[in-house]
Amino acid sequence: MVSERRTADSGSRTPRAELALKTLAADLSAHDRLRRTLEQTLVFARACAAALYTVSGDGGEGEGGDGALALAESVGVPRTLYGLRDAYPLTTSSPLAEAHADGHPRWLAAADLARRADPRSLPPLGDFFLGVLPLRDGGCLVAVREAPEGFEAEDRACLTAIAEALTTRPPAPGPPAESGRDTPRAASFSLAMDTGRIEVDDAVLDLFGLSRDAFDGRVETLLARTVPEDLPSLMSLVEPDHVSLGERELEFRILQPSGEPRWLRMRGRMLPAEETGGDASRPPPRPSRLVGTVADASTLRPGVSDVTRIQRLAAALATAGTVRGVGEAVATALRVPLRADRLALAELEGDRLVVTVLDPPEPGAWPALWRSEWRSEWPDAPVRAMPTLAAALREGRITIRPAGAVLEPALAEVGPGGLAVLPLPAGGRLAGACLLGWDAPHDFAPDERALLTAAAGLAGQALLRAHAFDAEHELIGMLQRTLLPRRLPRLPGAEAVARYLPTTAGLEVGGDWYDVIPLPDNHVGLVIGDVQGHNASAATVMGQMRTALRAYAVEGHPPDVVVSHANRLLVGLESDLFATCCYIDIDLEEGAAWCARAGHLPPVLRLPDGRTETVEFEGGPPLGVVAQADYPMSPLRFQPGTVLALTTDGLVESAEVDLDTGLERLAARLAAGDPARLDQAADALLTDANRSDDVALLLLRYDGMAQRPLRESWSVWRVPEAVRHARRFARRVLRAWGVGEEADAAMLVVSELVTNGLVHTDGPVRLDLTLINHRLRIAVADSSPRTPIKPTGLGWEATGGRGILLVEAMSAAWGSVPASGGKQVWAELALEPELQGPASD
Structure with a gap:
């Protein structure tokens, strides 16, 4: 077994760095030699970025001069991520100017930089260390490391050796000269x-x-x-x-x-x-x-250097936003260049490793023991049951097992010709581990070990960031899934389907939403909306707007009032975001609707004859922009077979397609779809959808109600015999509808509900009777928003409070709903089919 402990590794890095600096190819151009020298900071000093600054301008060496330290070269992760600028005047109090002036190095944490007076030196990231080393003939070497412990003693010794080897003479302006080796013509x-x-x-x-x-x-x-x-x-x-x-x-x-x-x-x-x-x-x-x-680049050198591979890995990890993306970047950077037969990367969760990437992904490429227990978790046993893995993770060291080494069964077939176990450090702890295995005997050269060490450090930091990103994405995605309807309600005389596609960019969440709201008297409210942005704030505002619109709609307000109330709510929340929406209240009995728009796309209709039209009507500004905005209502008529399409701009607009063209395409696809198969029509509309934005789609097909309810209403006057008049009206209506034996129970319910409305409220009281599908609905509306409360217990001497108990006993169901600032108390009685029929003349 060949292993590299941290102490042994640190004690040997400085001599290896000095040897590498001495053996740089003599035929390199001045520019190439400077860059290759600077790249050694990434390998031997464990830096993630490095830069060389040289003196430029007048008086750079003398006191009171107006020169500056100007950037000559940089390698590794982009320096702008750490606030490193192009130039630092020698007269400022920056760490570079101070180190250049007194000849002493500076070792600074991000917190030290934040306390300095110059606000431009404040970096955008927090957990890193900065090393500034002055050069003998002027200028500075700057190195950055992302690690809580900063640059340790061995790291600083390596940086000192590299600073001694650097030349500070900047390359001449103009196109860089190519080396004299056998290279293609530039x-x-x-x-x-x-x-x-x-x-x-x-x-x-x-x-x-x-x-x-x-x-x-x-x-x-x-x-x-x-x-x-x-x-x-x-x-x-x-x-x-x-x-x-x-x-x-x-x-x-x-x-x-x-x-x-x-x-x-x-x-x-x-x-x-x-x-x-x-x-x-x-x-x-x-x-x-x-x-x-x-x-x-493939012919400039006999092969790509390890430093170049690290740079490519750093660039790939900088854009990898997910744990899987990090794993794929590591596999691309290590497996093929090192000619490994397999690579596995896993996150550390407690005492188990959860596999993120297997390369190759086919189960047959991995041990039979893994295939017998093929799961998302690390196969067979916790980490402590695999000594090779446990030792590497416990001691934080890279472990290399050559061909023929004795390994536990779970790892023996991963690398029979050689196995490398890479712990992935991040922020003072281990983020995971990476396995590299070879089938044929593999000789581990010193430069490969250096490559693996540098790659492990970069991958660990990226894995930690990606894990936090994945956790945030999962949290926001769960929030969004919770806020959107799980299923749509069944509607009398209509069918509705909805689709939602999250964006594939960033957190893959957004502010698009839809809702289908059942309302009294066979009405339904349809809502489609879009909150600005694709982040947690957008998802939160989306949930607030969906809840508000649903609440205002259920209260019985017309569409213009519903949208106006939602607008004032969003303005009152003092959010930086705005939202667009379209709300439609449809009467499923009559096929009539009223619409209100707040800066949203117009609805698209597919008529029964197959023609389509985009319904343009006046609307108001987006929600949350103007507190006192008007949202006028516009009428719509539906014939049986009409399909209504509501969508967000992600489906019809993109960088390549303008809004008008997108709406025309949507209308054409809607016309080509089969309205009888609404699910398939919705899927067809999402074909080739723009995934740079989230998409919400809501379709409703209006069929008309096969059996329309019978309705009658009575305005109850506040006179001494008001309850008797209400009973007389109800008995006359029920007789006309053919309700006989159940009429006495209905009269009792009418008496109790009308009495409660007259005694406990002020203002008008209205009695509504509805009969459909052998169910009689008795509803009394009043101006009080207070819901009647069923008493929990009554004494024998109580003179009131039994009305709601009687209603509950006589009806199949009862309840109370908001209605136009007041409420409507209702009760339903189930009728026997043979007891219901049209009244005879």
Whole structure:
């Protein structure tokens, strides 16, 4: 067994760093040698980023000079993540200027930087350490490490050795020179930052697979060939608002005509205005031109260096937002370059490791013991049952087992030719572990061990961040799933279906919502809405708006009042977000509807004959913008067979498709769908949906009610014999409807409900009778919002309080619902079928 303990590793890093610095290829160009020297900080000092600053300007060495420490080169994670700027004036109190002035290094935590006077030096991240080492002939080496313990003694010794080896003479302005090795001819370019026009030679066009006739001179034409994952880093070099002076080097991929990716390396230097004939009196000089070379990265060296692999891994981990994304980035960076046969990455949860990525993913590639217990958890046993794994995690060391080593059954078949166990440290604890296995005997070279050490540190930090991201995403997703309806209600004379697709960007959550609200008297309320943003705040506001609209609708308000109340509520919440919505109240008996819009898309109708129309009507501003806004109502009519479609802008609008075109496409697909199969029609509408935004879709097909209820109403006057008049009206109606034997029970319920309305409330009282499907509904509406309370106990001497008990005893169901500022108390009586029939003449 060959293992590397932390103490042994730390004690040997400094000699290995010095040896690596001495053995740098002598035929490297000055620029390549400087960069390769700076890259050693990532391998031996366990830094995640490093930068070299050199003295520029007048009086840089003397007291009172106005020179500055300007960036000459940087490697690793982008320095801007840690607040490192392009230049630091020597007259400021920055750590770089102080170290340059007194010749003593500075070792600072993020909290030390936060206490400094210069607010521009405040970094955006918190858990990292900064090391600043002055160079003998001027300038500074700056290194960053993401670890609570900062740079330990051995790390500082390695940084000191690297600082001694660095040359501070900056490369000459202009395109970086290529080394004299056997390299392909460099392809040069010159990009004008103000116009985006780029001048290239034929070699650049050959690399991008373009002909001179097909190239239009625009940089966007070249960027279109870039692999989407590499485009952000490339754009940071060519967008005027993000560029800065100094040398730049970047590796990126383009897609060849065959579809295969190709690695290119771009080296360039930003030239300020005065270097290109501009006005040099305008401080500070704005970059006006990016000049440099492009070459095929696969042929610049016999093989890609370990440092380059670490840089690529760091770049991939910087954009990996999920635990699975981190695992896939690690697999891409390690398994193929090291020619490993399998790689497994797992998170540490308690005493178990939960597998995140298996590469290759096929079960047959892994031990038979794993296949017999194929689960999401680490197979067979907790970590303590696997000594090799347990020792590596307990001691925080990389363990390497060569071919023929004795391993426990759970690991023996993972790497019969060699096994590497990598603990993944993060923030003072272990985030997980990574296994690399080889089938054929594998010789572990020292540079591979250094590569594995550096990769483990980066992967551990990224895994911790991604785990927090996944936890937040799961929490918000659970919140959103809870707030959206689990199932839609069954509607008399209509059918409704809904679909929701979360965005695939960011947290994959948003503020789109829908709702179907059953209302009294065979009405239904339909709501579709969209809250600005795709984060936890948007999901929270979405839940508040859905709850508010449902509550106001159930109270019996018309659509304009419902939307106005929701608007005032959102304004009162003092949220920075706004929302759009459309609310429609449909009378399923009559096929009539009233609509109110708050900055939302109009509804789309599919008529029974197959024609479609977008219903444009006047609306109001989005919710939460203007406190006293009006939301006018507009009427709609439905014929049996009409399909109503409500959606959010994610379905009909994108960067490539404008809103009008998207609505036309939605109408065309709705017309082509089968209204009898509403679920399939909804799925068809979501085909090729834009996943950069979340999408909500609500469809309703109006069929008309096969049996319409019988209804009669009576306004109860406040006169001494009001209850008798109400009973007389009810008996006359029931006789006309053919209700005979059950009439006495109905009269008792009418008496009790009308009496309660007259005695306990002021204002008008209305009696409503409804008969449908052998159920008689008796409802009394009044102006008081107080719900009647059923007494828990009554003494024999009590003279009142038995009315609700009688209603409950005589009816199949009873309850109370809000109605126009008051309430409606109702009771339903089940009638025998033979007792119900039309009255005879």
